[in-house]
Amino acid sequence: MDFDLPDDTRQFQETVRDFARQEVAPVAEELDRTKAFPYELVRRMGELGWMGIPFPEDVGGAGGTTLQYALAVEELTRVDSSVAITMCAHTSLGTQPIHLFGTPEQRERWLPDLCAGRRLGAFGLTEPEAGSDAGNVRTRARLEDGAWVVDGAKQFITNAGTDISGHVTITARTGGTAGEAGGPYEISNLVIERGTPGYEQGEPYRKMGWNASDTRPLTFSDCRVPEDHLLGPRGQGFKQFLHVLDIGRIGVAAMGVGLAQGALDEALAYAKERRAFGQPISRFQTIQAKLADLATEIAAARLLTYKAAWEKDQGRTFTLTAAQAKLKTGRLAVRATEEAVQIHGGYGYIEEYPVCRFYRDAKILTIGEGTDEVQQMVIARALGA
Numbered sequence: 001m002d003f004d005l006p007d008d009t010r011q012f013q014e015t016v017r018d019f020a021r022q023e024v025a026p027v028a029e030e031l032d033r034t035k036a037f038p039y040e041l042v043r044r045m046g047e048l049g050w051m052g053i054p055f056p057e058d059v060g061g062a063g064g065t066t067l068q069y070a071l072a073v074e075e076l077t078r079v080d081s082s083v084a085i086t087m088c089a090h091t092s093l094g095t096q097p098i099h100l101f102g103t104p105e106q107r108e109r110w111l112p113d114l115c116a117g118r119r120l121g122a123f124g125l126t127e128p129e130a131g132s133d134a135g136n137v138r139t140r141a142r143l144e145d146g147a148w149v150v151d152g153a154k155q156f157i158t159n160a161g162t163d164i165s166g167h168v169t170i171t172a173r174t175g176g177t178a179g180e181a182g183g184p185y186e187i188s189n190l191v192i193e194r195g196t197p198g199y200e201q202g203e204p205y206r207k208m209g210w211n212a213s214d215t216r217p218l219t220f221s222d223c224r225v226p227e228d229h230l231l232g233p234r235g236q237g238f239k240q241f242l243h244v245l246d247i248g249r250i251g252v253a254a255m256g257v258g259l260a261q262g263a264l265d266e267a268l269a270y271a272k273e274r275r276a277f278g279q280p281i282s283r284f285q286t287i288q289a290k291l292a293d294l295a296t297e298i299a300a301a302r303l304l305t306y307k308a309a310w311e312k313d314q315g316r317t318f319t320l321t322a323a324q325a326k327l328k329t330g331r332l333a334v335r336a337t338e339e340a341v342q343i344h345g346g347y348g349y350i351e352e353y354p355v356c357r358f359y360r361d362a363k364i365l366t367i368g369e370g371t372d373e374v375q376q377m378v379i380a381r382a383l384g385a
Helices: 007-034 039-047 066-077 081-101 104-115 237-273 285-313 319-349 354-366 372-382
Strands: 120-124 140-144 147-158 165-175 186-193 199-201 215-226
Touching: 007 039, 007 066, 007 081, 007 354, 039 081, 066 081, 066 237, 066 285, 081 104, 081 120, 081 147, 081 165, 081 186, 081 237, 081 354, 104 120, 104 165, 120 147, 147 165, 147 186, 165 215, 165 237, 186 215, 186 237, 237 285, 237 319, 237 354, 285 319, 319 354, 319 372
Parallel strands: 120 165, 140 165
Antiparallel strands: 140 147, 147 215, 165 186, 199 215
């Protein structure tokens, strides 16, 4: 068993780390404060090939591995979560469905711009009455004169309302009624391009964190979508989005590791600089215990996350490991950022210090991409409980 990263993967990790420190860190506080979308950083990441890391080169991707993608997400989140989630959601939720389930024509049409970062992809699953109960989709799509006519609403959708947003893949009922002899609702996935009549993006939410990330509600009213925008076989939408969520949890777990590590980085640096009672507070056993515990928990969470990515790269089943990693790292990010604020004392409550932003950004990692409670359900079922 080799725990060392391959040379090319380690070099890639160092490149992303340098980019995060040199290009993201100097503007992160301002982007958060002004709630400005990081267009320039997305453009740069697109030029570097990082908006399509795990996708094949023949469709414009970088031909990288899931582990390399997770490493990139981790290093970006170590500095700023808004930039990281923009890339993470675009890759795992916006681009993966087309890569996995699209026809050759759909892949040729959409993937090159997505992998280059010229367009952002989004995934519309969550609705006012379909959050953790994701199968309770109320958005409907009926086939009429060679087009799908979509009516409904989605909420908490990432990357759908920017100037470079290209499409959103939505789940919709395309037939069946629960309780009928035919069984549960038929759910299918449809690709809806920005600018399609009847598709509107609402105003962005006022959020606790991820302030430079685009998150807003979407509405569809008599929205006519070409019949060939159906993604995969009709009626396979539920199975498709469960697989997409499994993949997405690897990215979100990497965010948890990165945010926890970033919080530890800041806490350690501050503790070595801040003096009290005639010495740096890092010399006090209470502070040392906090730092030691965090370092240990982060090391364990990182290995779990890397294992999930490795399992996917090996073509193995990764549902259990991804859920465990997501559960572990989200909780750890919350704890690590809280401890980092505590170590900073009053300064941790001041926005000029990154740990204040980190603390606000952490909580969503226990909610998005499946709540902690949903992860526990997934894990328990995988264990046979």
